[in-house]
Every structure is written in structure tokens, then in C-alpha cells.
Amino acid sequence: MEERLLHPADGNSTSRQFGGAAPFFVGLVVALIFGWWAFPGMLFSEQEQPINFSHKVHIQDAEMECSACHYFREDGTFAGLPTTESCAECHSDEPLGEDPEEARFIKEYVETGKEVKWHVYQKQPDNVFFSHAAHSLESCNNCHDFSEVELCSQCHIDVANMDKAPTYYENKLTTYSKQTMKMWQCERCHAHPEHYGVTRSSNACFVCHK
Amino acid sequence: MAVDRRGFLKFVAGATTGVLATPVPWKLLDDASIWTQNWSWIPRNVDGENSYISTISKLCPSAAGMKIRLVGNRPVRALPDDNHPLSMGGITALAAAEVQLMYSPSRVKRPLKHSGDGAYVAISWEEAEKILKENLRRAGSKIAYVSGDETGTINELLSGMAKESGSEDFYVMPSEVQPAARAFAAMNGNGQLGYDIENSDYVLALGANILESWGTVLRNRAAFKQSHPAAEKPTVKYVYAGPVQSNTAAGADEWLPAKSGTEAIVALGIANLLIKAGASVNAPDFAEFKALAAQFTPQKVASLTGVTPAKLKAIAVELSKAERPLVLTGSEFGQGTGVATVLAGTAVNMLLGSFGREGGVKALPLAPKVIASGMDRSEIADKDLVAYLSRISAGKVPAPRAMVFYEANPVYGLPQPAAMAKVMDKVPFKVAFTSFLDETAQACDLILPTPLGLERFDDVETPYGIGQAFYALARPVAPCAVDGKPAADVLLNVASQLNMDLGFATYEEVLQAKAEAAGADWDSLMEGEFFTSDAVAEQSGLRLGAAVMGKALAAAPKAAKLSIAPVQKLNIGTPNTAIPPYNNKTIRRWELQKNEMYVAMNGATARELGVVKHDRIKLTNSSGSIQARVNIFEGVMPNTIAVLMGFGHTAFDEFSKGKGENVMELLTVGYEAGTGQSVWNVAGVNVSKA
Amino acid sequence: METKEFTIKWGMAIDLDKCTGCGACMVACQAENNLAPIADASNKIKVMNWITVYELSNGKPYPEHDVAYLPRPCQQCGHPPCVSVCPVIATDKNEEGGIVSQVTPRCIGCRYCMAACPYHARYFNWRDPVWPGGLEKALTPDVSVRPRGVVEKCTFCHHRWMAAKDKAIVEGRDPMDLPEGEYVTSCTEACPNGAITFGDLNNEEHEVAKLASSKYAHRLLERLGADTQVYYVSRREWVLRQLDNYLEDEKVKG
Amino acid sequence: MGKNYSLPADHELFPEGTSRCSLTKFSIWMGLVGAVALWGLYAAFRVLAEGLGVTGLDDYFGFGLWITFDLAVIALGAGAFFTGLLRYILNIDPLKNIINLTVIIGFICYSGAMLILVLDVGQPIRAWFGYWHANVHSMLTEVIFCITCYLIVLIIEYIPLILEQKQLNRIPVLHHLAHNLHVWMPLFAGIGAFLSTFHQGSLGGMYGVLFGRPYVLRDGFFIWPWTFFLFVISAVGSGPVFTVLIATLMEKMTGKKLVSWEIKSLMGKIAGAMLLVYLVFKFADTYAWAVDVLPRSGLTFDQNFYQTIYGKWLLWSELFLCGVVPCIILLTPKLRNTPALFYSAALLDCIGITINRYVFTVQALAMPVMPFDSWETYAPNWAEWGASALVLAYGAIILSLSYRYLPVFPQERALNATKSN
Missing domain, CATH: 3.40.50.740 (Rossmann fold)
Incomplete structure (x- = not known):
């Protein structure tokens, strides 16, 4: 304000110089940069897994099957992540490897019996009923030719060869994972007419919602 | 660099345009709506492995057998147990809430x-x-x-x-339990009276609220379920005698209106008719019993109980025609009945040859x-x-x-x-x-x-x-x-x-x-x-207890002009549980409104008392008084006021405390002549507008 | 009126002569489907209960009076009045089995469906649900918990069907050919009197299909044409007559 | 420039050649209205923060005062589209003298209805699902789209009026904008008429399709639901006189003549004519309902009424006292030109339409369809009244500001000049 009073002519000339469309475009660019670059970083918080779990070590070195930990229970439900108790079947007293994370896991979880609060990248909201049983190789490979890894990676991050667990991005507003599948992603298959006859699944609301 | 107002407005216009071309508004709009399905103050689903543990309820008077469903290590549901003799695929409204009662706000948390x-x-x-x-x-x-x-x-x-x-x-x-045990003791019996309802082909429940609260309810109900195939004629007739068309009456094939506390008289009236038709019992005091029963002519029974002679005769005929009839006695509200009630009912069973017979009364051995x-x-x-x-x-x-x-x-x-x-x-x-x-x-x-x-x-x-x-x-x-x-x-x-x-x-x-x-x-x-064991306790020298009955009935209190009929429903809980949190939704509309309870009477009684539905009344007798509103229900005997039990708690939590009043306030204790047993199944009352 | 047809049609037959109004179905339903308790539940038209037990009277004075109890879950209409009116497709009847779905995260809470439903089977979350004293620890993982501002209703314990199908898949059986009784609703299971029969109305082997064709079976408000999947059975004419509106000179059908 | 202290402090903002009350007086009035609005805002806040449990609504009455209010104001706001239609499309030129007011009232009614709807949906944050996940089979979807579009049209129609404000109109750009918009006005009037017809109709259709509710079900004749047309015609049969009533109320409050009697009378005549058409259909409808819809549903006429609260007097009042009577008055020149009778007729007309919207909303839900169910009653509580009052206050504020600063009434100068001469 004071400056304008001191240099009224300059002020006017600046205004004229920048008159026309310039401020508009400045605003446009600022908004675009903010919206496309800054905003996503602001919306998501980055979190690491409480324990760095190496799928690579378990699959390649220990030659474990995925289903050793991620299996179906007798009642048809999917066990999801193993409990500390089942991890402790191998990781009990002495660490099996060199990784300090393993030692920490044994100390902090196995010895205390605490469950690890794993971040689940594809965790679906409560209102979604996802049947792992229905999305089986038998069903999908009626037409496709998926390997197990290929099938799982349709939705999940392919962690099989990862030594370091990927960073988990949590949406600060919704508290869901960044990788939580949206409905349209489910609909890539469910709304696909060719799936109906073979899988007998439809795109009906209650096929997936609870 | 100075920016004037116009320049600033242009900047804002540009920024607005720009923002619309970014994910910001659209993503926020979408995420905000996702946020509404994920509010932090709404509980989340907690997943886990399902497991089931079979156990038996210590809270429900029916001793319901049940399967508890656990998710992880959390019990979440009390489910019926198909294989359990005390569930037989059913559960009571009280036992169904048992897991939830673990977290009831009224639990005592520490000493x-x-x-x-x-x-x-x-x-x-x-x-x-x-x-x-x-x-x-x-x-x-x-x-x-x-x-x-x-x-x-x-x-x-x-x-x-x-x-x-x-x-x-x-x-x-x-x-x-007490009157039944004392009655059997008075009969010189050994063991506990047991009732083989499931094998009976005619069930007469005198006061016994068998489909709601009497005995092992789920087992009773399972027998009822078996004998009443859907959309078909029942294979076993259930008759219920009591002052109120209660839940048991609703399920029974016939409701026989009979005044509260007169079960023994109805039973003796039936005994009288059976004896006249030639029935007898090989018991040392049969002659005495016969003389006693003879006093209870259909006319006298009608005047004392409200059961018409024609009805009484019809029931007696049906009983004697049945192959495996069974008479159950008790109190509509599960307590306060006398020893004579059980004796009279057992005597009828004996006259029918139902004692010790399949589908009849048994003496169960106790450990x-x-x-x-x-x-x-x-x-x-x-x-x-x-x-x-x-x-x-x-x-x-x-x-x-x-x-x-x-x-x-x-x-x-x-x-x-x-x-x-x-x-x-x-x-x-x-x-x-x-x-x-x-x-x-x-x-x-x-x-x-x-x-x-x-x-x-x-x-x-x-x-x-x-x-x-x-x-x-x-x-x-x-x-x-x-x-x-x-x-x-x-x-x-x-x-x-x-x-x-x-x-x-x-x-x-x-x-x-x-x-x-x-x-x-x-x-x-x-x-x-x-x-379980089908063994029965050996009996010798079983009597009918005629002398006990005679004394008790001679001194039985006369029914008052206006009497109370307490009604028990398991969904409203017991004195120990009060109303479980989920169960107050099962209270019917005209049983409780806000904190005021309703009592039911039929239209004729209401007219006589000069009250209409929703009127506030005061029920008073020598024991105490309660306030309530009037509901008109034609399934109540004349000059009778049906009052639901289970209200009027002064303790527990917001789900039961202060709701309605406790009918027990109106129940006056008397002592049965001859046995000294305390009884409170007959209560007179006066009604005034409040 | 046009009705969507499915291979499987889940349905219920409720014997009104066997129901005594004990309330076990109502309690079992709340616990199964994560409904919140409420301290004052006496305002019956503002209290949520996916299955409600109505009291029916033959209207006669003592001693001719008779009483019946009518449990009312969602009728899962074949031609649902509620579905077409929903502006946001939060409710639909599009899945095999014919259960009318209600997806609460889609619901905007306009309550038009409630106005449309003559059975009052739909309930609104007037306030956020509260489970006092740690009661939320007994919630099941099967049904998502609903916030305020959305409409919900009985789903025939749809999650139990999903679970039964998964079990069949894992055991290598056909999930669309479940044996009778492998999937029943919580209320069916709880009823100690066996008043509720649940199964596939399209499968003649199922008890419910047999009951539905009984002369004693009627549906609620049948003449409105909602083509419901819940049948009521009674051998009492006065009870059947109260299942629909009849003019004085009209006879009860059947 | 010297100040004229006899003029209000904000006199430079007034429309050309008009006088207005003092700023103090105006502020007191705005303060009063503002107080009502604050109460309403408090109610709105409670509803949004705690949920609709704050209201008197329940599971039987999912719709109540608010929906009645919405339907009523939307019907009464119909003066806007219908007058626009007559003025711009059918070229009934004298209506230019009241068209501005109809636009403002229309804008208030529709934006107010939107405001209420935000409160009335349980999840306002998800309200946009109505556009994004629209169910094309739902009458409510049609309502949502038409109301939104029509509100945009009303805003476009309102803008030139704002731009004609004395000070704003001096800015060349705005002046040209206003002028050009005026040129395009017939187009917007046309679009508005189209949209408004559809959503008035779909509001009626919303009820007529409810085949589970015999009280409002209207099927089996020509087109289902025929309530579609009843709602359109009843709206145009009342909207014009509602505008006149508002104009007259403003005259009473300001002490000025704003609209000439000829215009009012013309509006009354138009409304009367439409009301006549409506009544013909309404009587036919009631008859068909009583002898066809009801018996088919197994119901008698009497079963649709209950005690005083939902008694037959509502129907008779709607049909005769608030239907036939105003219709006769409005269509008989002699009666119409008697101001007392004219205003009474206008008022009755508006009340009749409100009763119609009320019974379709509330009585329809109160009537038990299951034979063993009971009649329930509904009374709105403070939160619903408060929010409704908020909309009324909001309307009063918009109207007061518009009147004070915008050239709403073309005749004002002439009428009041004549008066002072």
C-alpha cells in the first residue's frame, strides 16, 4: 500500500505490463503445479511396515509356497496374513538369518506374543466382501492362462521378489491404502459380459458388498 | 511487485480454472464421500478365524444349550446347537444375547x-x-x-x-423347583419329577408357561416344533390354561382361560371327571383323594377358576382319549405356586396312567x-x-x-x-x-x-x-x-x-x-x-398326597374381585440379567412407552373400571402399589390385570433402569396350609386413576 | 408386472401358528447384523430392527379373542417398490438368489425407498450407532457397520450365503447347488419353534418351496403386486385375511 | 458532491428514481430476519452435526415437513417458469411488469428447496452421487437433474437483474452482459419452462409410482403415473397468484405501489384458468382413485382417513374451499376485481396446493397399508421448523435486498409518481 503511494506510476505501469492475461496464466500454472504435483503428496502419508518382511528370502531362499502363509481355512475363508504364532513356528528362539529385522521381530513380537500391525496394500473397506475362494486359478484359467503369481498380481503388488517391503501410502482423508482397488477396477472383470457365463459372477451389488 | 485488485482477480480466475483441471476438487469430492463410509467414530469390522464352542447357558433359566461363535478369540454370537438336548436347534431371546451381555455396561468391573x-x-x-x-x-x-x-x-x-x-x-x-420337589417328597417319591413332553401326544399345561419360561423351554419348544409341522394339522394337541393369552397360549392349540393360582382346582376338577369315568390309582391314599376330588364338581370349578363346565369336560374327555397325555403344572410367572398345584397335576397324570410311562411324568435320579x-x-x-x-x-x-x-x-x-x-x-x-x-x-x-x-x-x-x-x-x-x-x-x-x-x-x-x-x-x-440318561428312580409306596392337597385347598385364599396376573417373558430378562441391551427392542409397544409401563385388561374390565387405553392408573393392594398405563387386550380374563414382569429396575444400566415398575411390589406372600410353603400366585388389587 | 427371475430364489415361509412372539429372531438378527442397541426403544417407529414381530388380533372380545404374531423381515420382493425409486442405485435386485441388496456406502439417505415400501422393512440411521460399555467388541466381521444418515434393511443374512458358497468352493463343490440348510438366515436358525423355513423357492426339493405352494400359504399384501419372496402360513382364516386388504364382500384367496 | 442528509446513507445504490426507507429501519428489519435465520442455522448445524435424529422424522415418516415445504415452494415458485413462458414465448407483453419478481421468487424457492434438501438427505457429502451414479428409472433422479438445471437457469435469469443495479450497470462490460442476456432471455425462458414442467411433473410422478402406497398410487389410466400432470397444472394454477401475493405483501410493507392492479388481475385470471383445468383433472383423478385404485387394492375410501389429523376435511378443503371457490372468484371478472375477494382467493389457492402437497407426502405415509398396522401421526419438531424458517428468512433477505437495490418493478416509478401527484 505504502509502496503504491510512493511509486504510483510504477504500480500502474506494472499493472499495465502484467495486464491482460498474464495474472490469469500465473494463477493457472500455480494451480496446475499445486494440483498435480504438491497435492498428491499432501493427501497421502508414507508409512513403512513395522517389520521389513522379505518375501524374496522366504520364497527363493527358504523355498516356501505362497500358500504356506496365505491359505484357505476349512470354512472357506482366506487366512490373509499369518499370525505371529504361525510365524513363530520357524522364527522362535534364534534368528535363522542375518537380518536384524528378524531378530527384532523375534524380540518384539514372538517373545511378547503381540500381533504385527501389517499395512495391507490392497485392504478393502468393511463394506466389501472379497472372496479369495471365488477368484481361483481354476475359475480364471477356464479362459486365461495365468500363473499363480500372475493371477494374484492382477490386484496385489507383486512382492514375491522384493527384499524390501514397499512403502505404504495412506490416504489421510479416507484412511485407505493408495492401492485399495476402486470399484471400477473390480468392474474391469465383473462388468465384462464374457465373465458371466464362465464364472457365474455378475456385476450385482451384493456379489461384492456386505 | 505490487498487484492491484484486478490483477489479483485475474490470478484467482486463473487459479480456479487451473484447479478444476487438476485432481484436487474431484479427488477431494470422491475421498470425502469415502470418508463418510469410514468415520473414525463408527466401529470397524475385525476379522479373524471362526471357531465354535459348545456350552450351556448359566444365565438363561432355560439352561439353553448353545454354540458360541468366536472370531479370532472374540466371542460374537450365541447360536443354537442342533445336537444339544437343551437347544435342539433353537435359542431363547435371552440366551441369544448372552455374548453381548459380557460387555453390558452394568457389569461389575472390579471388586x-x-x-x-x-x-x-x-x-x-x-x-x-x-x-x-x-x-x-x-x-x-x-x-x-x-x-x-x-x-x-x-x-x-x-x-x-x-x-x-x-x-x-x-x-x-x-x-x-421347590414346590415340585416338596410335592414329590410329600408323595413319598424319590428323585426329581421329569416330563417327557417330546413323546407325549396330548399336552395340558396348567399355568405352566411351557413355550416361554417354564422348565427347559427350548426342549419344550422343540417338542412343540416336532408336533406342529408347518401348514399341517398338529400331531399333538397343546392346551394351555392360564389367566392371560400369553406367548404359550399363542402357540397352544387351545387357550383355556383360568384364573391365576387356581391350577390345582382345575386339575382336581379334571381328576373328579376322570375318576367318575372309571380312572383310579393304586395308591394308599386314593380313597381320600377321590373324596377330595369329588368336591370339585364342574360347577364349583367354574365358579372358582372361570373354566366353564363344558370346557372342563371336553378337556377331561380328550385327556382320557389320548394315548400318552401329559399334564404340566406351574405358575404363569415361574414362581410363587404351592405344593398342592404340583400334587394335583401329578395326581391327574397318575389317573391317566402317565406316571412312569413314555410321554408322561418320570422320576429322574439325581447325582x-x-x-x-x-x-x-x-x-x-x-x-x-x-x-x-x-x-x-x-x-x-x-x-x-x-x-x-x-x-x-x-x-x-x-x-x-x-x-x-x-x-x-x-x-x-x-x-x-x-x-x-x-x-x-x-x-x-x-x-x-x-x-x-x-x-x-x-x-x-x-x-x-x-x-x-x-x-x-x-x-x-x-x-x-x-x-x-x-x-x-x-x-x-x-x-x-x-x-x-x-x-x-x-x-x-x-x-x-x-x-x-x-x-x-x-x-x-x-x-x-x-x-443324559434315561434311567429312572425306583419308587415304592407312592402316595397322591391327598391330605396335603386337602388342607391346602381348604384354606386356599379366595380370589379377589380384581386380581393381578403377572406375565413372564424371557426376552425381558431375569432379576439377574435385567433387560439385556439388545432386548429392549423386543418389548412390545404397548408394554412400555418411555419409562411408563402398560398393564393389560380386557375391554369389559376396562369399562367396569371406567378406564380407556393409555389412561394412567394406580394399582394398589396391601403389599404396595405401582403406576402404569392401560392397554386393552382381549386375551385377558375378566377382572384380571396382566402385568409384565421384569420392569422397574432401580439398578443396572440405561437399558433397564427406571423403566416401568416392578410387579413384585404387588405380590403378597401367603403360606400354604399344611405345607407352610410360601406362595404368592394370588394377588388382589385395587385400581384407581392416577 | 414384470418380475426379474433367477435360477435360485431364496425365500422364507413363516408359520404364524407356530410363532409365539418370543423375540429370539429379533435378538439374533441384531447380534448377527451389527445393529446398535438403544436405551429407549419404546418409540417403535424410530427403532431399528430388520425383523419386527407384529401382534395380530382377531378383533373379537374375550373369550373369543385370538392372537397371532407375525415376524416381518424384508419381503425381498420380486418386483420391489423400493428399487426403482432409488436415485443412486444403492438398492438393487440383480443378484442370483433374488435378495434385494442395499449398499449403505452408496446410500445418500433420501429415504424415498422407505416411502415406497409398504412393509416398513426399511430403516434409517437417525443417529450414529453407539455400542456402550465395550459392546462393539461383540460385533461380527460379516456385516459392515453403518453410520448415520443411511437406510438399511434385512438382507436375508446375505453374508451367510457368501460364506456358504466359499466353503463349497474350497471343498470343491458347486457353490450354486448348496444342500438345503447349508445357508439359512440368523432368524431362521434362532427360532426355537421352527416357525421359519428358509430355502430356495425354485427348488421343489426344498421345504420352503413345498410350503409356499400350500393352500395355507399367503403373501403379505399380495394384491399390490410386489411378488414377495416371503410366505406366511396359517391354518387360521382370520390370520390369512389380515395378510392383505380385502373389501367386505371379498373372500380370502385359496 | 454535497450530501443530502434527508436521504438514506445508501441512497446512491437505489434503483433510478425510487425512494427507500432509512438504512436504520432497513437494518432493524434485516436484524429481525437475521435472528430468525440464525435460529434456522443453529437447527441446520445440529442436523448436519448429529444426524436427522434431531428432527421429528421417523421410519414411518421418512418424509415430513421439509419435503412438504420443498414441494409447496416449488409449486408456488412455478410463477417464475410459467410467467416466463407466457411473457417470452407467448409474448404476453404486460407480464414484463412482474416478470422480475417471478424470477426472484423462483430463484428463492428453488435455491431454498436445495438448501432444505441438503439437510434432508442423510449423507449430504454424498449428494453428488445423484448425478454420478444416477438411476435413470427413479423419478427422484429426474427431479434432481431438472431442479439443478432449472436453478442454473434461474440464476442466469437473475443475473441481468443484478447487473442492472445502478452502480454495476455503469461498468460497460456488465452493462453489455446484462443487455445480451436479456436478448437471450426467451431461450432461457423456454429451457426453464421445459425443465420446470418436467420436474414439477416428476415430483408428482414420485408419488404416483409408489405402487406400495395405494393412497398416492395413480396407475391404470392413460399414462402412469398421471400425478405427473396434476402436479404440473396445479403448480401453474397457483404460482402466478403466489407471486401476486408476495408483491402485495411487499406493497403493504413498503407502503408503495409496485405492480398495477391490471397486472395482478391478469395473473389471477391466468392462474384461475389453469386452476380450472387442474380441478377438472383433479376431480376426475379423485373419482378414479376412489372407484378404481382403492378397490383394486382392497381398500375403501374411508380407510384412507383417520381422525381429525388425517380427516376427510383435508380433502374437501383442498377440493372445494381451496379449489372450486378460488377458481370461481378468479375467473369471474367482477369478483376478481374486488381486491379483498381476489386476495382471499389467491391465498386459498396457495393453501389448497400446500394441502395437496402435504397429504401426498405425510398422509400417504401415515396410512397403514398392512391391515394389522396402525395409523401413525407425525408432527415436525423445532429443528424442522427452524430450518424451514431459515429458508423463509433467506427468502426475505434476498427479496429485501433485491427490492432495495435492484430495479425489480418497472412500474414502481410511474405508479408512485402518479400517486404523489
């Missing part, structure tokens, strides 16, 4: 001491046990124990402790007691709590120095509760073992939280009403949700410190011994199996 100024003080278990021990020692033989459990071996423990300290004062809360100093079931049945408290109240016996309440809520659940509460005031030390902060606990000096039946080991032995000997364990399905300790363990510990010799160090040993005594296999019991 509490009632301080001088009336406040509760949380104390440690150590301190609690110390206070308990000292007071029990100080009380010496001047101690009384009151149990709210009908079927558990804990009663042997409690009565054993009483006896060890030199007291005979152990009592169980009154129910149908011998395992705690030597404790009382067995028949001894316990002789102990009349209401009579005891009344004697104290009248100054005939001194008040004890200490009273121990085990899962019993006499301050709410006994007739004339105000008088009972006054008796309590005379007792210097009272302790309550309870899961919920009930009325009795509120009146106690020490409140000790017990785990629920779902959180502890306990047992159920042959509940009254069942047709075969039975034994099962209640097993903990989850850790206690509060800082509770099983009363049996606490008491055994205290007993040993007081140098009482009960013969066992832990309650598990007691239960093991009991299981063995019952003939059950402990290991299979521990897996949720149950023990």
Missing part, C-alpha cells in the same frame, strides 16, 4: 466396597478376600447364604460352607452330593427363602450377622421387595457375588464380580422340567471381560483359610467329582459333550 457414604470404592481382590474372610469369621454361625443358581453344584459348596460354620441357612431363590457337608437338592428344596426372610422381618428369628448372595437378586426378584430390602438393612455385612451391578449388589457392603457362565467353569445338573437325567459343563469361551474371579474359587480359598473342610481344594475338582457321581465322562464333557 467394590460400599463405603459409609454410599459410594463405591474399587478395591483389590486381595483386600476383598480379606474383608470377606474377616466378616465370615466374625459372623460365625450367624450367617446365611442365598444362591440364584438352580442347577449348579455351587449350591453344595455354599450350603457346605453354611453348615461348616454351624448355620442351616442356605437358600435358593424361589422358582418352580449324589459330592461335598459331604453340603445339602442335596431335596434338602435345599425344603429351605424357603421367602419364609425365612419373613420370619426375620416379623422378629421371629434374629437377623444373621452376614449374608452371602451368589448370583441372586432378592431385593428385586422376591415378592414384596420393599419388605425384603428392610430385612437386608438389619444384616450388618452383606456380600454379593454377581456379574452385574444389580439391586441386591447395590444394597451390599462388598460386591465381587463373577465371570459370566461364558467365562468360567460351571455345571448344570438335571434342570427342572427336563425329561431325562442330564449333566453338562459350562466352559469358558473367552477370558473374563472384567476383573472377575469365579465365586467358587474365591469361596474355596476363604473356606480353607477359615479352616472349613469341604473336601476339595479347587472347584474343578468339585466338578470332576460331580461329573463322576452323575456317571458322566469328564473328558467328553470338557469337549462340550453332555451327559
